[in-house]
Amino acid sequence: MPIPTASPRALHRAFPIARQRGRFHLGALLALLVSAVGLATAWWLISQPPRVERRMAVETPPPLVDVVVAQQRAAAPALHGFGRVIAEREAHLASRVAGQLLDFAPGTLPGMVVEAGAPLAHLDDADLRLALREAEAALVQAQAQLAMERGEQQRAQAEYQSFGRDLPADRRALVLREPQLRVAEAEVERASTARDRARLDLERATLSAPWRGMVQARLLGAGSEVTSGTELLHLVDVSRFWVRASLPGEALAWLAPAAGEESGSPVALTSRGWPIGHERHGALIAVLPALEENGLQAQLLVAVDDPLGLDGKAPPLRLGDVVRLDFTTNPQADLFVLPAAALRPGDEVWVLDEDNRLRRRSVDVVHLSDDRVLLGAGLENDLQVVVSQLGQPREGMRLRPRVADGERPAGADREPAT
Template identity: 55%
Template sequence: MPSRLSYRSPVSVHRQAGRSHWGTLAALLAIALGLSIGYWLLSQPPRVERRAAPPSPAPRVEVVRPDTGAVAPVIQGYGRVVAARQTDVAARVGGRLMTFSEIAEPGRVVEDDAALATLDASDYRLAVRSAEAALAQAEAELAVERGEQIRARSDYESFGRQLSAERRALVLREPQLKSAQAAVTSAEVALETAQLDLARTEIKAPYRAMIQERLVGPGSEISANTAVLSLVDVGHFWIRVSLPSEELTWLNTGEGSTPGASVRLTSRGWPAGVYREGRVFSVLPDLEESGLLAQVLVRVDDPLALENDAPALRLGDLVNATFEATPRDGLIALPTLALRDGNRVWVASEDDQLQIRKVNVVYRGEERVLLDADDSALNADQRVIVSNLGQAREGMALRIAGDTQDSDAIAADTREPRQGAASDDTAPRAEEASS
């Protein structure tokens, strides 16, 4: 049986080749179209609605009013408390130190002429007795000599002859009488010396003072002029304050017994608001070695607060002294923070704009500056800025602290960022939803 062979006509083969060609072309076109769309999507950024930035608010500043008229600077300095009178009490005679009195303890206050310590007085009592005996012997010899003189005068008058003055003095025993009188005087001086030495065996306070230290102990053998106790006068202390020399022109330093300017003293160790009062006493002639500053002595009475409830001043304390300066007319006082670039100040105008004024500085302190009212373009009605500004320029708008309009502007500035932030968050979300 003859095999059956498949037969395809030339027309069918041509049709099949045509279909394959068009399918490949369609696939390439689809890929190209997809790549084009993807590139377009990647090259286009998301569209977000942009809003113009709100105008930046004017800076908020604090202002003060100038102080005019008779004004004075605030003069301050630090000083060290020193003793006005400090004494090492010494024995005037030698001997064994027997006892100290009960009040002769460190930190105790003793009154003037109070007994502090006692030396062994046995030898000095014997010396007094010996001096008394010598005086009695001299007085007796003087009495005998006076009797001899009476007898010699009687013999001379009975002789009946006139002698020269020199021979008559010898006959009347006048030299012997003077010698006996001199012996009595010498014996009296020796007795007074012995009694004085006996009294000096008791050591007494030279003035009202506080005992600082015992320098020797009971039972010690001491000689004359050996220091026994250290005392400090409690009547008043000095405060040695260092100040620049140019500040002395503002102070009343006093003359003679007239006290100078008042001084307020404070210490870091005292409670807040507690202070002591003092007075400027004098200005020392020498300058401080380290800083070449003038040294002012301030007197403080009753420094240990023995008669009042004020805090006590201790020797060696470091205190802050604020001096009462003498006011002067024709000046303007401002806080030191208000001074810019050495000789300029910032002023807020009536329409709250910045103005820069040049001033003439008379005194510059840590807390206060004084300006010459005639040479400075300021008056008591102007508002001087004490706040710092990053970029200060003439005519820039300001907001004055404490002003009602300023409070409203602050509230508006507080609300605006929250509204803007909400709209910015909403716009991207809407864009994402649309895409």
């Protein structure tokens, strides 16, 4: 009887564990083989020396910098500051006699301009008129007493001459009534003075403007009882205002205050409240002896005529306003004018030599502002001064100049030395 044979599918179903174990051994062997090949490749790459590709060196061009050409000339700094407008002359007008304030004159209002000598206020003058009449009567009485005393002196003179004897001087003066005559004359003088005082008090009952000015304020109202010295009006002179400004002390060397008949340095004034393009003109009249308390700067006074523009169409200056002042300065000869960026720490500048190499120069700083610097000694004409910033400046480093204003610098066409 033939032996039955099993099919592959039957064998697979009969022995599944043996098949899986065969696959496991084959996968582990392949993993170990791949790891070994990777480690060998990595070891070979690490053990190989690095290969450096040699290239031709590229020459780095010198840094490009902006320069200006130094030229010696007469120059002056642009000085400006800010100042506050103050009155040159103002007065608190007071009554010099006692009485009742009747009323102010027409037009005596705050903000109105009054002319010199114009009446401003009137006081009740009834009592003053009576006092004047009394003083005039006293004067007439004293004059009559003097006339009678002169008659008595003439009579005494005639009697003395008829007496026919000479008396000593002191006795003769008594006989001729000379002391009585002097008393009578003194009484006339006293009465005349009292009359003039009463007349003056009557005139002072009307308060008048001492000069052309603007009424700042009325300090009392009509009907007020005032005494001698009571203030009635605040008046400001409109012919000229002052502007008090502050500048550093070294700026005074460029300015000239007024001296005698010569006017001081001209000053241009501008204000934010004025129309664009409008300005006023004044003159420096004095430098005050005291420094400003906060910044310890010099204080200056600038005078401006017709500040309110009453005689023209100029914009008005107002008391208390803050204005900008641009001073006209006196130039000095033989100075170098450079941008402020050209000055380096330690009062140095960077210049280029004939080979366009950087050189340091110590200079004498005459004036330094926000945008430019004035130098004295330390430079020569036609030197190229560097105004650009450099990250690591070195003495002797080569640079490429470019004139800031578009001019071609000296030596720009020359090939740099090797």
